[in-house]
Every structure is written in structure tokens, then in C-alpha cells.
Amino acid sequence: MIVYGDHKQMQSAQLVRGSACKAAEHIADMPSGIERHAALVGLFIRASELVQGLADAEFEANGTDRNSPQRIAGANLLVGLARHVGRSWEAGFTIDGPVEADVPRILAELECDGDILTGSAEGYAHYALYPESYFVAARQSGLDANTCVIGIRSIGLGLAAMVAAAIGAPAPVSVRPTGHPFRRRLAADPELIGGWMTKPSARFAIVDEGPGLSGSSFHAVVAWLQGLGIDAGRIHLFPSHLGGPGPEASADSREAWRVCQKHTADFERTFPAGSAVPTLRNWVARTIGSTAASLAETSGGEWRRLHYHSQDHWPPVHRGFERRKFLASAGREKWSVKFVGLGEIGMHKAGTAGRLHDAGFGPEVAGLCHGFLVERWIDGTTLDRARLSKEKVVAHLARYLAWRAANLPASEPGASLEALADMAVRNTSEALGERRAAELQNWFSNQASPKNMQRVEIDGRLHPWEFILSRGGTLIKTDALDHCRSHDLVGCQDIAWDIAGARVEYSLSDAATAALCKVVEARASRPVDANLVHYYEPCYLAFQLGLWSMALRSGDDREQIRLAAAARRYTAMLLRFLDTQGHLRPFEQDQSSRRSISASFSRMAATSSR
Known part of the structure; x- marks a missing residue:
């Protein structure tokens, strides 16, 4: 089924370079500490986006990967920045002052005419992948300067620079x-690794995040090297984990993974307790102003233990989409600590979190510490266990979604309507068969083109267990930052996506849905297209069906039961949609239903004004 997606956008290379130059200037004025180190890593990530984007532009023009003066200069730039990051890490973040003069000079000399394709690297944005970890892994690998380092773009190029800097090797290709x-393949000129092939003692390091579902990117480079006569015993892999390729891996990919040496360092090995390098606990303690802070991990759905008395009431979790989370405790104070991303994406989410709190929808923000957002822990009851009338819930949703529609315009792309429809048809085909998929395809083809579509940073996750009713009676939204920038297909959409999601998750009638649309429209001072809500509904159902069905590939027996129940629920709702679609226009009913819409709107508008 289709669940994952990758949202890229074209940006001016000059603008990307300009933002990197400004970041370098800002670092020069910063005192030593975790903030400067985080800014240095952010600069490294931004420069990596620029260099990989320029390399990809050359690749598109030439049809093959080959060396060029521009590529060599870019790789040298990244190795220089990687050395800065490595030195800062080794010194426990005690270094201050500007970056070396070579960094702004090389940045200025890069040819940045035209646009490049950029996007947030998955590991940096979602999976708590720190470039410092590759520095540590390389230091512990036993490799030396007699190593040809090969980065797999996009994120692998910057990570390869970290490896090269750590072992003193030449700049990576x-x-x-x-x-x-x-089934990835390479189109690369053998001269890319030039004289390395004539050095029998040389070793080859392949660097990337992953492996993912198939491990085919790693395997493509291994196969290319072996085709050039490089024995597998000389090939070393630098992945982000040692779990191996996923269920879509070929036999050749699994064999390559088995025979090649592998080196990795996780977060705990990179920032270990008892070393000169400050740990996450130190970062958090500094942020909340308490040296007595302790951390307990709540990742992988363990947060449910803090909100539910019995596992029988636990909601399902898709561990593949769970971020690293911790509960910080300092006396009677508790704080949620969650990974939200390195560099610009983390800073953006932290800013959004502060605005959500100021608007009354999110927890209090203590600060951002090198990728982890620290927010006050909310003691209370999740909405799926709270006794709150549907009318009050919908009134709160109206205020919340209207605020997002008015205040969070999208700066990044999301899936097109055509891509969402294709996903819905594909997932329907796999779950319900070709006949029902053909019905849905026909339904999409008969829908009018939506009007006034305006992409915003949607919530994307309005399930009842995502809200907490605090002890003071305030409804707080958790995890309100990530889902429009997750590693999935949807991305930023019109607020109508969240309205469709609310309709599904809270079983809203046509009257309640129409009332919700009207309140959002009035409070956000922008139109809400009911036809777009209607269009999104089967897309939302099919996406959720795919999400929970894919999650069934992992998890223990009790989790499997929860995941299967979620998948069955969305399957049943998708079937109901297909069975009733076409009978009524969206949210149009008889006269009594229209009176109900008017009454619901009046009640919600009155509640919203308080």
C-alpha cells in the first residue's frame, strides 16, 4: 500500500547559499555551548542540502555521476564543516568563535546559478539521526586515510563528509x-573513484541513512564496486542502524549486507553518560533550569503507560512513525522531551509550538535543545477516555482548525490531489479488490475541481488519543507539529483535509460537518470548499487504512490486535463510503438536516466566541 512520500521543492541555489552564509555569520557571534553546537550542525545540514542539490543538478544534466571542480569544491566545503562539528563534539561544546575562513570562501565560489531540488533529510527531520554519530562510528571503525568514502545522495553526502573528517580521508565522492x-541502480563514471581502484590496500566506505524497506541503495553501490573488481571484504557500510534491509530486500541485497563490514553509532554512544560530551539529560536540565532532572524514555508507544491504567485501553501506534520521546522529571515538575528535527526544521517547529501554546491549544514550551523540544507535561485524561460531549469537542476542533488555517500557511509542498487519488485507489485495490477500486476511480473522475485550495500546515492527526483534557478542564493538542512534515505522502494540504479527518474520527454527521466548515470559514476569514472536504474523505480513509495495515508488519501480539482493529475500522468506513457515494451531494440533506446544521452552527459559534 502507498503510505510513504517525499516532498521536495525547487529553490534558488543562491538563496540556499545565502541562508548558509547568514548561519555562518551568526555562529561567529555565539558563545560556546549547546546552542552554538546546534547552530553549527544546522549550518552543516544547510550546506549539505546546497552541495547535494548542485550535484543532483549536474547528474540530471549529464545523466551520470562524474567528478567536476564544482563537486570537489562542495565536498571539501562539507569536510571542513564536518571537522568543525567533530571538534565541537570532542570538546564538549566548549568551542566558540567563527568558522574557518575557508568555509565562507568556498561557499562564495560555488556556482549557484539556477534552482536546485531540496527537501528535509528524513533522518535529520524525523528519526533523530545525528551527523555526530557518523563521526563516532568512523573513529571506531579502524579505517584510516587510505579509504575512498562514497556518500549516497541526498543525506549520505553530508554523512560521508563526517566519516572522511573523522578518519582523515580525502573528501568524499x-x-x-x-x-x-x-531495485536501485547506479549510473556512475568509474573515474569517480579514479586511482583508488589501483590501490590494493585501499578500502571503500559507503555512507547513507537506512537501510529501509529494501536496502537497494546500499546494494546498488556495492554491486557497482564489485563490478569494478573491488572485493566485498574491502567494502565497509556506514548505515544508521544495524537492523538490516526490510521485507522488500532482494536476496542479493541481503547477501551484500551480510558480507560487508558495518559500522554505526547510536544516539547513546554518541552522547554517552560519564564522558566530556554533555548528554541529553544535561541539555534538558539546562533548558528547564534544574540539575536534578531525570529522563525516562517513552518512545515506541511507551507514553501510553503514563495515560492509561490498563493496556486494554491503549490506542494503536505505528512504531515506524513514532519519534524519540522522553519524560523529564525534576521534583514535582514534569516535561515532555521529543525529537522534532535538527537545524531549520527543528527551529521552525519550536516556533510553531510556542504559537500554539500562546493561542491556548498546546503545552507550554521550555525550549529547544539540539533537536529535542521540551514542553511541559500535561497531566490529564486522553480524549478517548474523557467524558466530553461531542458538541464541545466539535466546537474546540472548529476553533483549533480555524487557527491553523489562519496562522500556519504552508512553506513546503504536499501531495497533489491526483497523487492522493492514486493512493486511495491503489490502497482500495489492495484491501477491497479491483472492482471497488474501479468504483472509487470513477467517483474521483466525476468530482468537480476544488475551489480556493490553500495549503496550510495541517494537524493531520486528530485521533481522540492525541488530545488531553487537563485537570483544569482545558483540551490540549499533543503532537501538533510533525504530521504535515512526516515521512508520508500527505504533507501540507488545505484545512479541508483536517475537517475530513475530524468527520471520520468523530463520526460527524453531514449536519455537524457542514457546521464545522462554516465555523472554520468564519473564524479563519477564508473559504472552506465542502467539495474538497468530500474529495479528501476517501483519501483520508485509504491513507489511514494503508498506515495501520503497514504497521501490522511489526509489533507484539497485543499490538497486532490493536493495529488490526484500526485497519478493520478504516476498511469498514471506506466500504460505507463506496456504498453510499453518489447518492447525496456533500453535506446536503433534507430540510430537517438543514435546520440541524443551522442549530449546530449557532451553538458552535456561541461556544467559539467565549
Whole structure:
């Protein structure tokens, strides 16, 4: 089923370079500490986006990966920045002052005419992948300067620079595997690794995040090297984990993974307790102003233990989409600590979190510490266990969604309506068969083009267990930052997506849905297209069906039961939609229903004004 997606956008290379130059200037004035180190890593990530984007532009023009003066200069820039990051890490974040003069000089000399394709690297944005970890892994690998380092673009190019800097190797080369996601291939000039092939003692390091579902990117580079006569015993892999390729891996990919040496360092090995390098506990303690802070991990759905008395009431979790989370305690004070992203994306989410709190929808924000957002822990009852009338819930949803529609315009792309429809048809086909998929395809083809579509940073996750009714009676939204920037297909959409999600998750009638649309429209001072809500509904159902069905591939027996129940629920709702679609226009009913819409709107508007 289709669940994952990758949202890229074209940006001016000059603008990307300009933002990197400004970041370098800002670092020069910062005192030593975790904030300066985080800013340095942010600069490294931004420069990596620029260099990989320029390399990809050359690849598109040439049809193959080959060396060029521009690529060599970019790789040298990244190795220089990687050394800065490595030194800052080794010194426990005690270094201050500007970056070396070579950094702004090389940045200025890069040819940045035209646009490049950029996007948030998944590991940095979602999976708590720290470039410092590759520095540590390389230091512990036993490799030395006699190593040809190869980065797999996009994120692998910057990570390869970290490896090269750690072992004193020459600047890395990079490649872009292409083709089907599960069967990647390389188009690379052998001269890319030039004289390395004539050095029998040389070793080769392949660097990337992953492996993912198939491990085909790693395998593509291994196969390319072996085709050039490099024995597998000389090939070393630097992945982000040692779990191996996923269920879509070919036999050749699994064999390559088995025979090649692998080196990795997780977060705990990178920032270990008892070393000169401050740990996450130290970062959080400094942020909340308490040296007595302790941390307990709540990742992978463990947060449910804090909100539910019995596992029988636990909601399902998709561990693949769970971020690293911790509960920080300092006396009677408790704080939620969640990974939200390194560099610009983390800072953006922290800013959004502060605005959500100021508007009354989110927890109090203590601060951002090198990718982790610290917010006050909310003691209370999750909405799925709270006794709150549907009318009050819908009134709160109206205020919340209207605020997002008015205040969070999208700066990043999301899936097109055509892509969402294709996903819905594909997932329906796999779950319900070709006949029902054809019905849905026909339904989409008969829908009018939506009007006034305005992309915003949607919530994307309005399930009842995502809200907490505090002890003071305030309804607080948790995890309100990530889902429009998650590693999935949807991305930023019109607020109508969240209205469709609310309709599904709270079983809203046509009257209640129409009332919700009207209140959002009035409070946000922008139109809400009921036809777009209607269009989104089967897309939302099919996406949720795919999400929970895919999650069934992992989890213990009790989790499997919860996941299967979620998948069945969305399957049943999608079937109901298909069975009733076409009988009524969206949210149009008889006269009594229209009176109900008017009454609901009046009640919600009155509640919203308080």
C-alpha cells in the first residue's frame, strides 16, 4: 500500500547559499555551548542540502555521476564543516568563535546559478539521526586515510563528509542511485573513484541513512564496486542502524549486507553518560533550569503507560512513525522531551509550538535543545477516555482548525490531489479488490475541481488519543507539529483535509460537518470548499487504512490486535463510503438536516466566541 512520500521543492541555489552564509555569520557571534553546537550542525545540514542539490543538478544534466571542480569544491566545503562539528563534539561544546575562513570562501565560489531540488533529510527531520554519530562510528571503525568514502545522495553526502573528517580521508565522492525504490541502480563514471581502484590496500566506505524497506541503495553501490573488481571484504557500510534491509530486500541485497563490514553509532554512544560530551539529560536540565532532572524514555508507544491504567485501553501506534520521546522529571515538575528535527526544521517547529501554546491549544514550551523540544507535561485524561460531549469537542476542533488555517500557511509542498487519488485507489485495490477500486476511480473522475485550495500546515492527526483534557478542564493538542512534515505522502494540504479527518474520527454527521466548515470559514476569514472536504474523505480513509495495515508488519501480539482493529475500522468506513457515494451531494440533506446544521452552527459559534 502507498503510505510513504517525499516532498521536495525547487529553490534558488543562491538563496540556499545565502541562508548558509547568514548561519555562518551568526555562529561567529555565539558563545560556546549547546546552542552554538546546534547552530553549527544546522549550518552543516544547510550546506549539505546546497552541495547535494548542485550535484543532483549536474547528474540530471549529464545523466551520470562524474567528478567536476564544482563537486570537489562542495565536498571539501562539507569536510571542513564536518571537522568543525567533530571538534565541537570532542570538546564538549566548549568551542566558540567563527568558522574557518575557508568555509565562507568556498561557499562564495560555488556556482549557484539556477534552482536546485531540496527537501528535509528524513533522518535529520524525523528519526533523530545525528551527523555526530557518523563521526563516532568512523573513529571506531579502524579505517584510516587510505579509504575512498562514497556518500549516497541526498543525506549520505553530508554523512560521508563526517566519516572522511573523522578518519582523515580525502573528501568524499557521491552517487545518486535511481530506478524503482526496491531495485536501485547506479549510473556512475568509474573515474569517480579514479586511482583508488589501483590501490590494493585501499578500502571503500559507503555512507547513507537506512537501510529501509529494501536496502537497494546500499546494494546498488556495492554491486557497482564489485563490478569494478573491488572485493566485498574491502567494502565497509556506514548505515544508521544495524537492523538490516526490510521485507522488500532482494536476496542479493541481503547477501551484500551480510558480507560487508558495518559500522554505526547510536544516539547513546554518541552522547554517552560519564564522558566530556554533555548528554541529553544535561541539555534538558539546562533548558528547564534544574540539575536534578531525570529522563525516562517513552518512545515506541511507551507514553501510553503514563495515560492509561490498563493496556486494554491503549490506542494503536505505528512504531515506524513514532519519534524519540522522553519524560523529564525534576521534583514535582514534569516535561515532555521529543525529537522534532535538527537545524531549520527543528527551529521552525519550536516556533510553531510556542504559537500554539500562546493561542491556548498546546503545552507550554521550555525550549529547544539540539533537536529535542521540551514542553511541559500535561497531566490529564486522553480524549478517548474523557467524558466530553461531542458538541464541545466539535466546537474546540472548529476553533483549533480555524487557527491553523489562519496562522500556519504552508512553506513546503504536499501531495497533489491526483497523487492522493492514486493512493486511495491503489490502497482500495489492495484491501477491497479491483472492482471497488474501479468504483472509487470513477467517483474521483466525476468530482468537480476544488475551489480556493490553500495549503496550510495541517494537524493531520486528530485521533481522540492525541488530545488531553487537563485537570483544569482545558483540551490540549499533543503532537501538533510533525504530521504535515512526516515521512508520508500527505504533507501540507488545505484545512479541508483536517475537517475530513475530524468527520471520520468523530463520526460527524453531514449536519455537524457542514457546521464545522462554516465555523472554520468564519473564524479563519477564508473559504472552506465542502467539495474538497468530500474529495479528501476517501483519501483520508485509504491513507489511514494503508498506515495501520503497514504497521501490522511489526509489533507484539497485543499490538497486532490493536493495529488490526484500526485497519478493520478504516476498511469498514471506506466500504460505507463506496456504498453510499453518489447518492447525496456533500453535506446536503433534507430540510430537517438543514435546520440541524443551522442549530449546530449557532451553538458552535456561541461556544467559539467565549
